[in-house]
Amino acid sequence: MKKITNICCIGAGYVGGPTMSVIASQCPDIKVTVVDINQDRINSWNDEDLDNLPIYEPGLKEIVSKARNKNLFFSTEVDKAIDEAQIIFISVNTPTKTYGKGKGQAADLKFVELCARNIAKVAKDDKIVVEKSTLPVRTASAIKSILQHTGNKVNFEILSNPEFLAEGTAIEDLLNADRVLIGGDDTPSGQEAKDTLSSIYEQWLPKERVLQTNVWSSELSKLVANAFLAQRVSSINTISALCEKTDANIQEISRAIGYDSRIGSKFLNASVGFGGSCFQKDILNLVYIARSYGLMEVADYWEQVIIANDYQKSRFAEHMISSLYNTISGKKIVLYGWAFKKDTNDTRESPAIAVADALLEEQAEILVYDPKVSAERIYADLDYLNTRSPEENRRLLKVTNDPIEATAKAHAIAILTEWDEFKTYDWAAIYENMLKPAFVFDGRRLLDTETMNSLGFNYYKIGQS
Ligand code: NAD
Ligand code: UDX
Numbered sequence: 001m002k003k004i005t006n007i008c009c010i011g012a013g014y015v016g017g018p019t020m021s022v023i024a025s026q027c028p029d030i031k032v033t034v035v036d037i038n039q040d041r042i043n044s045w046n047d048e049d050l051d052n053l054p055i056y057e058p059g060l061k062e063i064v065s066k067a068r069n070k071n072l073f074f075s076t077e078v079d080k081a082i083d084e085a086q087i088i089f090i091s092v093n094t095p096t097k098t099y100g101k102g103k104g105q106a107a108d109l110k111f112v113e114l115c116a117r118n119i120a121k122v123a124k125d126d127k128i129v130v131e132k133s134t135l136p137v138r139t140a141s142a143i144k145s146i147l148q149h150t151g152n153k154v155n156f157e158i159l160s161n162p163e164f165l166a167e168g169t170a171i172e173d174l175l176n177a178d179r180v181l182i183g184g185d186d187t188p189s190g191q192e193a194k195d196t197l198s199s200i201y202e203q204w205l206p207k208e209r210v211l212q213t214n215v216w217s218s219e220l221s222k223l224v225a226n227a228f229l230a231q232r233v234s235s236i237n238t239i240s241a242l243c244e245k246t247d248a249n250i251q252e253i254s255r256a257i258g259y260d261s262r263i264g265s266k267f268l269n270a271s272v273g274f275g276g277s278c279f280q281k282d283i284l285n286l287v288y289i290a291r292s293y294g295l296m297e298v299a300d301y302w303e304q305v306i307i308a309n310d311y312q313k314s315r316f317a318e319h320m321i322s323s324l325y326n327t328i329s330g331k332k333i334v335l336y337g338w339a340f341k342k343d344t345n346d347t348r349e350s351p352a353i354a355v356a357d358a359l360l361e362e363q364a365e366i367l368v369y370d371p372k373v374s375a376e377r378i379y380a381d382l383d384y385l386n387t388r389s390p391e392e393n394r395r396l397l398k399v400t401n402d403p404i405e406a407t408a409k410a411h412a413i414a415i416l417t418e419w420d421e422f423k424t425y426d427w428a429a430i431y432e433n434m435l436k437p438a439f440v441f442d443g444r445r446l447l448d449t450e451t452m453n454s455l456g457f458n459y460y461k462i463g464q465s
Helices: 016-026 039-045 060-067 078-084 110-122 139-148 170-175 188-201 215-245 250-258 279-292 296-323 351-361 375-385 390-396 420-424 427-433 449-455
Strands: 006-010 031-035 072-075 087-090 127-131 156-160 180-183 210-213 332-336 365-369 397-399 412-415 439-442 458-461
Touching (some): 006 016, 006 078, 016 060, 016 072, 016 087, 016 170, 031 078, 039 072, 078 110, 087 110, 110 127, 127 139, 139 156, 139 215, 156 215, 180 215, 296 412, 351 365, 427 449
Parallel strands (some): 087 127, 180 210, 412 439
16 A cells, blocks of 8 residues: 555635645644635635634634644645645535536536546646545546546546535544545555555544445435435424424424434434535435436435425525514614524525525615624625625625624514524623514524513524414
8 A cells, every 4th residue: 555645635615624634633744735726715724813714613723723834735736736646635616507407406517527637637647536525426437537538647546535524513523523435446456545545534533434335335425414414404394384383392302303213313403494515505416316317206305305495494584574564674683693504604505695585575674793704705695696786785784793782773683593602692681772572583493482581572483383
């Protein structure tokens, strides 16, 4: 097995950055270079002030400060890094296609293909190429076909090594991964490549947590894992709607079913809906793949997870509007949280975007507070929807740094991200600030019903009548 001393990762995003930082910190003998075409992003990774890293993740800046410029480097010199590396991770974005065949469902693989072509152009010696991005089953064969036709006699081994980290807990997830999945060919050289990559992870993870499979199982497992996780959230969220019509309480149900060891207790928190860059994209991709093989029932089954999620987001917004006497035009509504979950500054597919959009359609005046998301990002998310003009978005929605002052003369507050700090606020003071009746719509089940009611709020908690 080859001794690895130099690896590179193409894509310095939410996966590439934290993953490579952890590898560098755990493997001091390996030089790790993370490259990206986005100069601003690389500048932020190299910023002396670690509070300016492009990604907010608990524990990330400590790890970066330990390894950066020792054996961890961030650079835009993509070709140089490819040339020097023995292992090249591809960790670029694979968004849902917005054009052409498969529009709205299939994964857009143009960035991955560009990477493969670049590797083919630059490589002068044998390389292990690792798919770290989430890719449709059978993508490795496309990458292989591009790499094998270079005519420069370089041998490439393609591995699939999908990433299972969740944002907000990325460092913890990487350091204590439940499992690492490595898919590759069963040929002698394929096996050697799998063992080589395994040996890197085994520097800090127990051997039995590093699973080897064939490349197709690895690619598909990633989509299936996300589909199963999202399905749990949609399942509990549909039941939350039923709870609101009856006197059942969703938290009691989650607890009761979660005690069954076959079901398990995790991922049963009812919410305003799931967000994030992965769940929706990966399920849509799974649906597209199933349809393209003519498996319509399979596709319809998984598509329902997305339909239920969309229903949950619109149900929440509609409940707000109907509770506020069916008219919110000109009413001041404060949104607590914009990120798709706590402890991240990522807003991709955040349910807050859909809720805000629905409220803006009714001409509400919105004030948003999120401890980690910039105003620029919030406006970009809304403008991207194209529902109304950018000027109109800025006229109706403002972003604030002061969550308490924001509540002055507000009609309602909606909690859309489960940031811990919301629990510590002086809710009695907030109640005094607001117009009466003062409404709080809790889409994350963050606050205590009795306390909120006793303070005088009209308090709605998702999944409870
Ligand atoms: P991201 O958008 O944060 O980062 C991708 C980066 O790749 C960007 O900075 C972009 O500039 C760069 N890039 C694109 N094309 C390039 C090229 N040709 N050369 C150099 N750089 C290039 O994306 P992400 O969230 O890190 O996701 C990356 C992949 O990992 C996706 O396939 C995603 O599905 C998967 N994934 C994401 C998560 C997550 O929590 N975000 C978790 C598991 C898997
Ligand atoms: C997910 C997967 O968990 C991870 O393994 C994969 O690598 C990437 O996709 P991520 O999207 O970062 O990670 O966060 P996750 O914790 O899974 O949450 C996704 C969404 O579901 C969030 O909006 C979260 O608030 C929501 N959620 C999660 C719930 O509403 N209820 C739950 O019980 C759990």
